[in-house]
Amino acid sequence: MIRSPAGTPASPRTRDSWAVLETLCRQAPPRVATDAWRLGAEAFRALGLDALASWATDPSCVPQPSIDGAQLDERLRLAIERLDVRLDASESAEALDLGEMVAHVSGDGEVVLAPRAPTGFDDLGWVGSLERRAPMVAAVGPLPTGAGAPLVIAGFASPWLLDVCLERLREAEGASPLARRRLIVVEPDLRRAALALAATRLHEVRDHRAVLFVGRNAVKRFETWVAGRIEVVTPLRVDSADSNTTVGSLASSIDATIQRLCARQLQEHESARRACRALVEARGVAGYADRIARGAEGGPSLRVLLLSSCQTTFIRHSLGDLAAAFEALGHETQTLMEPDDTALLTGLGVSRATAEFDPDLIVKPNFTRAAKRGALPEGVPYACWMQDTLANAMGEAHPIRVPGDTLLGYAPGGDLRRFGFEASDWLPWPVPVSPDRFEGVTPSAAQRERFGCDIAFVSHHSESPTAMCQRLAAQLEGAPRPEVLVKSVRASLETRIADRWFRPFRDLRLLTREVLESHVGRTPPDPTVDVLLRGVTEPLAGRLYRWQTIGWAIEIAERHGLRFKLFGRGWEAQPEFAAHAAGPVEHGASLAACYQCAGLHLHADLQ
Numbered sequence: 001m002i003r004s005p006a007g008t009p010a011s012p013r014t015r016d017s018w019a020v021l022e023t024l025c026r027q028a029p030p031r032v033a034t035d036a037w038r039l040g041a042e043a044f045r046a047l048g049l050d051a052l053a054s055w056a057t058d059p060s061c062v063p064q065p066s067i068d069g070a071q072l073d074e075r076l077r078l079a080i081e082r083l084d085v086r087l088d089a090s091e092s093a094e095a096l097d098l099g100e101m102v103a104h105v106s107g108d109g110e111v112v113l114a115p116r117a118p119t120g121f122d123d124l125g126w127v128g129s130l131e132r133r134a135p136m137v138a139a140v141g142p143l144p145t146g147a148g149a150p151l152v153i154a155g156f157a158s159p160w161l162l163d164v165c166l167e168r169l170r171e172a173e174g175a176s177p178l179a180r181r182r183l184i185v186v187e188p189d190l191r192r193a194a195l196a197l198a199a200t201r202l203h204e205v206r207d208h209r210a211v212l213f214v215g216r217n218a219v220k221r222f223e224t225w226v227a228g229r230i231e232v233v234t235p236l237r238v239d240s241a242d243s244n245t246t247v248g249s250l251a252s253s254i255d256a257t258i259q260r261l262c263a264r265q266l267q268e269h270e271s272a273r274r275a276c277r278a279l280v281e282a283r284g285v286a287g288y289a290d291r292i293a294r295g296a297e298g299g300p301s302l303r304v305l306l307l308s309s310c311q312t313t314f315i316r317h318s319l320g321d322l323a324a325a326f327e328a329l330g331h332e333t334q335t336l337m338e339p340d341d342t343a344l345l346t347g348l349g350v351s352r353a354t355a356e357f358d359p360d361l362i363v364k365p366n367f368t369r370a371a372k373r374g375a376l377p378e379g380v381p382y383a384c385w386m387q388d389t390l391a392n393a394m395g396e397a398h399p400i401r402v403p404g405d406t407l408l409g410y411a412p413g414g415d416l417r418r419f420g421f422e423a424s425d426w427l428p429w430p431v432p433v434s435p436d437r438f439e440g441v442t443p444s445a446a447q448r449e450r451f452g453c454d455i456a457f458v459s460h461h462s463e464s465p466t467a468m469c470q471r472l473a474a475q476l477e478g479a480p481r482p483e484v485l486v487k488s489v490r491a492s493l494e495t496r497i498a499d500r501w502f503r504p505f506r507d508l509r510l511l512t513r514e515v516l517e518s519h520v521g522r523t524p525p526d527p528t529v530d531v532l533l534r535g536v537t538e539p540l541a542g543r544l545y546r547w548q549t550i551g552w553a554i555e556i557a558e559r560h561g562l563r564f565k566l567f568g569r570g571w572e573a574q575p576e577f578a579a580h581a582a583g584p585v586e587h588g589a590s591l592a593a594c595y596q597c598a599g600l601h602l603h604a605d606l607q
Helices: 012-027 034-046 050-057 069-082 133-139 159-172 190-198 218-228 250-296 313-326 345-358 447-449 465-475 482-497 504-520 528-560 589-597
Strands: 100-106 111-115 153-156 183-189 210-214 236-238 303-307 332-336 363-365 382-387 406-409 426-428 453-458 562-569 598-602
Touching: 012 034, 034 050, 069 100, 069 190, 100 190, 111 190, 153 159, 153 250, 153 313, 159 183, 183 190, 183 218, 190 210, 210 218, 210 406, 236 250, 250 345, 303 313, 303 345, 313 332, 313 363, 332 345, 447 482, 447 589, 453 528, 453 589, 465 482, 465 528, 482 528, 504 528, 528 562
Parallel strands: 153 183, 153 236, 183 210, 303 332, 303 363, 363 382, 382 406, 406 426, 453 562, 453 598
Antiparallel strands: 100 111
């Protein structure tokens, strides 16, 4: 069903009225064609555009706009400010000029742009061949899939396409602050860009994931920008199911540009891989082992490459502490991370960093070498620092260890030998906290006001268990009735977590096996149990346990007249916790102040 932005269904009468106006805008009938103008007036009135209906009835009438020129200019200014609009060096923001345009908003939320005193139907903007928002919602199919791939929109043939795609992405991301994809618009026509930015709701958006290349040489500047980020995943172009919303020549030019960039990325990756192989062959296994041994005993300093990610809430900070610890011992480190939280590094980034830095050791949290499917260079010693469950590191039930690789950190679950590891390959190593992070911090008066409370809980796990179940079910590719399966896991977990004798490390595997056996009607093989355990049961159990703990804490605080504050992203969107939401806290000095200002900090997890 087609729905308007306000969420009300578009009635047949409404659709017919828009069709009449689109026809009149294309035909541009003269004033003497009274029947056509009468039909136009009736269509305007049916859509709640009474001012335009009066204008169509009386040629001397100047229709009063819903949004005047000054308001449109302000909407345009805010959209440019909030959406990272990039123009040619010879152009300026003033080039995005709306002139004397005003806006008329229909009853179903559409916007009709027109001069202050229009002379004919052909003066009206965003009708006719230019799609309205309600049909655009239906016309845009599923967004292109591809982990971390930015999405490219070929021009503003529809002013609503960027608006709709941003909305779709936010729906897909849910409460997660990390699963962000960048949106790019390439529009050479300044006038078209200005009208789209002012007519849509983009002035309401605060989201710098959107980058707009506008004006002359827009395609070339887009290519230069992507080439400067050649180490991350290249873009995919968004297309609409409606043929009227494509911009043929511009789309073809963008597609050709993306193909060139992909070919260049592959070529540079292969060149970097050859350089890495040359380094490994020159040293040999014995050479790496000897250098690490001498470096550990105080000999020549080691070079350690740390593979981090800005798409995490903790790991990047713990790797920063690890880098500081290596450097305090006299070793040299380099940290590789995405340029921003909308990018995903490719194997080129790792291979290039390895070829240039020539590390003695590579460290990455939570992923074995083979789990990264060839993205890590062969032959360089590698340590997988386990800070989480093995859902990422060992997602496949076959030997994935490379000789010489080491596991550090938490004790892995399951039988290591199934994955090619022996107990001797695992070095127990807790996730440390650097004392430098929290020493010497004196909270300011403003921080004491913000963070002061009796009980505090800091977490970004604000996605509701229900939303999490939907997301996890969607990720169970090939599983029969995944929604039912995840729902059964949740029901069993809620029963077990309420039991004070609940022992997660034993009970979660048993629970997973029981649910699977009931679901498929036979005893499930161990690899299937492992996949569901790591991919669904363990993360969902942690979420349910956190939310239950927060609920208990709120009950206790209210019963005893204590102040409880819940810090982190997204809690204000959860009705049961919104009253206690206190916003996110950045790692470092702010988090240290938060710890010092609260009477008690709670932490809850099953790991």
